[in-house]
Amino acid sequence: xxxxxxxxxxxxxxxxxxxxxxxxxxxxxxxxxxxxxxxxxxxxxxxxxxxxxxx
Numbered sequence: 104x105x106x107x108x109x110x111x112x113x114x115x116x117x118x119x120x121x122x123x124x125x126x127x128x129x130x131x132x133x134x135x136x137x138x139x140x141x142x143x144x145x146x147x148x149x150x151x152x153x154x155x156x157x158x
Contacts, residue, residue, distance in 0.1 A: 135156075143154040 140157040141154045142157045144152040146152050
């Protein structure tokens, strides 16, 4: 019983740590996008062709 409880706790901690790391990566990417901005190209109909980071 102790082994199962310890395993559940370790798995929960591992999942939480991975989730926190992913959130940090996404926050960094969002911050970088806001700092640099995006340049988008539009076609004749007004639709977006592609977007890229501004230099």
